[in-house]
Amino acid sequence: MPEQYDQRTAVGSRPGRPELARRCRRVTEARWFAVTVLTVILLNAALLGLETYSGLVEEWHRWLRLAEHGCLAVFTAEILVRLGAHADRPRGFLKDPWNLFDLAVVLCAFLPLVRENTTVLRLLRLARVLRTARFLPQLRIVLVAVGRSLPGTLSFLLVGALLLYVYAMVGWVFFGRQDPEHYGSIGRAVLTLFLLMILDGIGDAIHAGLEISRWSLLYYASYVLLASFVLVNVLIGVVITSLEEAREMEEEQEARDAAEEPSPPPPAPGCPEEDQRLLLERLTTARQALDALERDLVRTPPPLAGATSTPPTTGAGP
Numbered sequence: 001m002p003e004q005y006d007q008r009t010a011v012g013s014r015p016g017r018p019e020l021a022r023r024c025r026r027v028t029e030a031r032w033f034a035v036t037v038l039t040v041i042l043l044n045a046a047l048l049g050l051e052t053y054s055g056l057v058e059e060w061h062r063w064l065r066l067a068e069h070g071c072l073a074v075f076t077a078e079i080l081v082r083l084g085a086h087a088d089r090p091r092g093f094l095k096d097p098w099n100l101f102d103l104a105v106v107l108c109a110f111l112p113l114v115r116e117n118t119t120v121l122r123l124l125r126l127a128r129v130l131r132t133a134r135f136l137p138q139l140r141i142v143l144v145a146v147g148r149s150l151p152g153t154l155s156f157l158l159v160g161a162l163l164l165y166v167y168a169m170v171g172w173v174f175f176g177r178q179d180p181e182h183y184g185s186i187g188r189a190v191l192t193l194f195l196l197m198i199l200d201g202i203g204d205a206i207h208a209g210l211e212i213s214r215w216s217l218l219y220y221a222s223y224v225l226l227a228s229f230v231l232v233n234v235l236i237g238v239v240i241t242s243l244e245e246a247r248e249m250e251e252e253q254e255a256r257d258a259a260e261e262p263s264p265p266p267p268a269p270g271c272p273e274e275d276q277r278l279l280l281e282r283l284t285t286a287r288q289a290l291d292a293l294e295r296d297l298v299r300t301p302p303p304l305a306g307a308t309s310t311p312p313t314t315g316a317g318p
Contacts, residue, residue, distance in 0.1 A: 017087045018284045024084035037078050038135045044071045045129045048122065068125070072109055075128070079106045088284055089291070098134050105131065137250065144246035145239065152238035160231055164190050164197075167223050174219070178212045196220070197227045 027033055047067055051057055057064065079102055086093035093099050105127055108114050114121055133140040168189035175183040182192040182205075196202055202224065209216030 018281055020084050021086065021088040024081050024087070027081055028085045033078075033081075034135050037074070038132060040071055040074045041128060041132055043067070044125060047071070048125050051122075071128075072106075075102075075106050075109075079103055088288070091291070098131075098140075102131060102134070141243070141246045141250050144249065145243040148245055149239050149242035152242070153235065156231065156235050156238065160197075160227070163223075163227060163231070164193055167193055167219075167227075170219065174216070175209065175212060179208060182208075193223065193227070196223065199224070199228055 047064060050060075051064060082099060082102070083093060105124065108124055109121075114124060130143075133143050165186075168183075168186055171183045171189045171193065172186060176185075176189075181188070183189045192205070196205060202220070206217065206220050209220060
């Protein structure tokens with residue numbers, strides 16, 4: 001007879017985790033918690049800006065240092081509460097990139113090498129400002145879109161660099177002797193064309209080119225058409241596409257979090273509170289068992305192609 005799995009024994013080994021996770025999750029989902037952390041982040045940014053005034057730092061050095069330690073204490077308490085909210089499922093905390101970013105920012109502040117280096121410490125405090133994206137969904141979508149658009153942006157930069165180089169060489173060949181200030185070398189030509197890409201001084205450049213040759217009008221018109229209109233529109237298209245993808249990813253993540261969020265069972269009439277708690281603990285244990293089964297399935301290698309299993313034959317011959 002197979003051994004029966006005792007749910008009470010499994011839950012009893014970790015009796016406080018589900019209750020701790022429920023309480024911490026209730027805190028992290030509260031509106032006052034998000035408003036408080038966002039306010040402290042903005043206060044930290046304001047303190048960092050005040051430290052750029054040397055006279056104010058000399059006069060209020062003690063109070064500014066105390067306020068900075070207070071902000072660090074709030075951030076530490078916040079990350080501890082978020083860790084507690086995932087006490088029943090620690091892997092869920094590590095799956096969120098924003099949780100990893102917040103944890104890294106807070107932990108680095110306690111490293112001795114970081115605290116002794118003023119420049120690194122200020123850069124670390126500046127990185128805390130990016131944590132506002134956690135509490136502003138639209139800002140988070142924009143940051144994700146910028147990250148996803150980097151491959152397309154690199155391709156855009158490569159094409160733009162090739163275009164600048166070709167037109168700079170053509171400009172050096174035709175205008176290098178007559179206009180050495182702008183086209184005397186490849187470096188000056190690239191700088192001139194880079195400024196013309198944003199239409200800075202395009203009128204003066206066209207007038208100067210017409211004094212050299214009428215064909216310069218074709219040169220500048222084709223360059224402005226390609227650099228200022230075609231390439232810029234391509235870059236805008238890449239960013240817009242990445243923005244749509246980031247918005248879809250945010251919606252899918254919210255739907256996934258809502259599906260994975262454990263919902264308490266409906267209250268049954270006449271059911272004691274102890275039975276309700278035991279039912280919740282059994283539900284948590286079942287979910288942990290499913291997670292362990294999922295990890296085992298991932299670690300199990302797939303069967304080889306073409307391999308067949310031959311069932312054993314038993315029995316005596318005729």
